[in-house]
Amino acid sequence: xxxxxxxxxxxxxxxxxxxxxxxxxxxxxxxxxxxxxxxxxxxxxxxxxxxxxxxxxxxxxxxxxxxxxxxxxxxxxxxxxxxxxxxxxxxxxxxxxxxxxxxxxxxxxxxxxxxxxxxxxxxxxxxx
Numbered sequence: 001x002x003x004x005x006x007x008x009x010x011x012x013x014x015x016x017x018x019x020x021x022x023x024x025x026x027x028x029x030x031x032x033x034x035x036x037x038x039x040x041x042x043x044x045x046x047x048x049x050x051x052x053x054x055x056x057x058x059x060x061x062x063x064x065x066x067x068x069x070x071x072x073x074x075x076x077x078x079x080x081x082x083x084x085x086x087x088x089x090x091x092x093x094x095x096x097x098x099x100x101x102x103x104x105x106x107x108x109x110x111x112x113x114x115x116x117x118x119x120x121x122x123x124x125x126x127x128x
Contacts, residue, residue, distance in 0.1 A: 014087075079108075
């Protein structure tokens with residue numbers, strides 16, 4: 001069984017999607033994303049735990065906190081499965097999804113944050 005990239009039209013779609021991404025640019029600054037602020041808080045927790053390795057369980061808890069933080073920070077590039085998810089969503093959804101469901105995708109997370117910010121601004125304007 002081949003990969004999604006071997007399906008008819010996948011390379012053309014990928015080239016068009018990459019060109020659209022370059023034109024669109026990032027959606028929101030990384031420091032404004034919830035994952036960034038939450039990830040920093042978890043890193044501070046890890047530092048506190050690792051600062052005192054003599055306490056039983058601190059090294060294990062610190063390591064766990066580091067793993068959690070890495071899952072929260074936005075990636076600097078699109079997730080490995082981002083393009084595949086968007087390609088396959090063309091069959092699953094109408095209209096096709098423009099963002100993937102990966103939690104820390106460097107392409108889609110800023111776009112989701114910008115869309116959320118736009119919805120919030122629109123809701124505030126309606127309430128006025």
